[in-house]
Amino acid sequence: LETFKSLSPAEFFYRNREIAGFSNPSRALYQAVRELVENALDATETHGILPIIRVYIDRTSNPMHYVVSVEDNGIGVPPQFVPKAFGQVLFSSKYKLRQTRGMFGLGAKMAILYGQLTTGRPVEIITSPVKSKRVYFFKLMIDIKNNRPIVLEKASWSKKKEWHGTIVTIALEGDWGRAKSRIIEYIKRVALVTPYAEILFKGPDNSYFYYPRVTTKLPRPPREVLPHPYGVDLEAFKMLIASTQESRLEDFLVKSFQGVGKKTAQDLLRKIGLPLDKSPKKLSLDEIKILVEEMKKYERFKPPRADPLSPIGAELIVLGLKQILQPEFVTAITRKPAVYEGHPFIVEVGLAYGGAIESSNEPILYRYANKIPLLYDEKSDVLWKIVNELDWRQYNVSFPAPLAVLIHICSTKIPYKGVGKESIADVPEIEREVRNALREVARKLRSYIQKKQKVEETYRK
């Protein structure tokens, strides 16, 4: 006879932690570092603060245990939210339609959970919000069965100097020997696309990596937006109806979506034969289905706006590729925004060729999503599939060749394959847009190669 039960989200992710990237001590150390660094960048850049980030990994008396500490000068965490922000799984300030690195409400908690189950030690949080006059200290553990924080200690004191930000310190089992090269590569690739950030990294072997700020020009911070009508599904639509204050269907459409003006709403509703002033909450399920179906095919919505998103920029991609690769040829483009399932997204592709790049049997691929470098699971990423399915000979490239490709996707939601954020799922609209962007830069490479060949031929004659 079968016995049934439910699990709290904390117990679910504790039992299945390899799903969040915590599959072994080496991978866990990497994942803990990146979850904290990504939180630090979200707390600074997203809020118009030039990031200063310190990452310290120290040894402990136990050769398998390390202490990871990440400090930032960000907006801090309001003290009343600290316990849940760090002690309750699926609790977040990023459950919005805004481009941030974080999106699951899980990252910090997974690192803390892993520390707790391997060392038994609590996490220490020190934080001070921007406008606050006090600094707050917390020692926390997670009550896994019930998915809630256990506050072991808390304290606060008045600020002695002008400081705002957060320091998160976790003791956990790790494997620096195996994780070192990946962690260092991750930090380097973060610095490549955030030249306005100052990053200091110290490893447990006392190796230091320092990336100074090379520009004080911060990209415009991403903004929260309304969903775009393309691909909005039935359930999302029902949730918008449930939370709307609008009593007229026409106003509901204009206020709930981006890209829907008054005229467009009227045209769409007349097309389906729904009254402009009907109350959205009075729509029957069949009327909702017809409306959603029609919105999917409707051709006159304005395309999504680019300005709420925060791309790296073609200029910075070229600069970054030049710096790390010293290529003979480099080009980059930032595409206009497209949409998938109501989410606007921008694809950026950079391509570097020749020079100091070593020849290899396939292109070297640098993947980024919302400015996060993706280092694992390359071969199950849709981006790798696209780069390797391209017929490069059509662009005068025959392997082995010295070719590197950088692809960045930014969006209000990145369709990751897993909560460990390592590879991107096969979403048709994204696939199509990346393929077109790649062909665009590949054509530029081809012109360069052809010109160069012409010059060499003329020279030989």
Add this chain to the structure above:
Amino acid sequence: LETFKSLSPAEFFYRNREIAGFSNPSRALYQAVRELVENALDATETHGILPIIRVYIDRTSNPMHYVVSVEDNGIGVPPQFVPKAFGQVLFSSKYKLRQTRGMFGLGAKMAILYGQLTTGRPVEIITSPVKSKRVYFFKLMIDIKNNRPIVLEKASWSKKKEWHGTIVTIALEGDWGRAKSRIIEYIKRVALVTPYAEILFKGPDNSYFYYPRVTTKLPRPPREVLPHPYGVDLEAFKMLIASTQESRLEDFLVKSFQGVGKKTAQDLLRKIGLPLDKSPKKLSLDEIKILVEEMKKYERFKPPRADPLSPIGAELIVLGLKQILQPEFVTAITRKPAVYEGHPFIVEVGLAYGGAIESSNEPILYRYANKIPLLYDEKSDVLWKIVNELDWRQYNVSFPAPLAVLIHICSTKIPYKGVGKESIADVPEIEREVRNALREVARKLRSYIQKKQKVEETYRK
């Protein structure tokens, strides 16, 4: 100013459904079929019932919508649990230490959720438990915000004939054109390792695939076990203490773990200096840490037992490989059980060479986990890494070569990389065991190739 909120597990997986394999209509159709088929096999084989499984995919008036219906002769679902089993995310009868295909409490709900958000239609469940005199009918939807079922309709009637089992019918958006070959391959690979099951599949294009039962010999059903002491972490240990009825530490160890006899428990406790009769609930956190640390290094626990697990068996693997590949040479082994993080696991490897197998640049890999065929994300699977990192020339195989490898891992917990169950994470103990198993069968292949070469040389002379 940041605003914080929490999500229910249903809303979390609704918003991030690509993480569960529902990333596009083609993939969703595949995933829905497999989630239901895996539930059907768990409901039969795990309970000593020879499986009879029917999978029907029908078209609807909407060219993008299909109806998927899976019927089994399994143990059924008790009516009081049907709403939660199919309407509450993270609700399951498989949250145990037992080898089953299901493990997350998510699969059926994801398929139902996807159907709901793409077609707006409820799932229909018909079920009758083995001992019941009645058949039960439910029409359900999922309240996503609150993670609970909405029962739209229910009914029951007395059984007219001897039937037990379950029929799950879901209407969802799909893409049969793109999904067809994968779905058919999946069904075929299921049949390969379940020759005691009768499986009928009907596609929306009225294509039929019928796999009759070829043996009535059911493998012994898997049994629930206690955790093995190796690699049990601090949190798991604390949960065992919280739920134990034992008042003496020695009895607690013997009763809570497999492989720990009375003498072993006494020896271990004396080694650390803990009293045999101390109450486990009175252990301090430091004492727990010392005990867990010591258990990890202790060498005298009995190894895990094989009989609670349910391998395919070397004989069946050889039979299956012969049937589908018609090779010249085939061998298979089932290894003794090993342990990772308290979970016993068994590795089985089959190897087929030559004959009708086409030559290719890398081995053809058939991956199975708890008898589930894994078709996607091959290149991010630890199994693919191991097969391709092996130096096959040491075994007289040089590519291109006609070589196929089948690897099956069965365990009380498969460390999947994602909740979509498509690839296996890098767990050191499993990696080591698979590598050794692969070398074992590769050596047999080498002897065969060497013998064959000798014969050919003698023949030429």
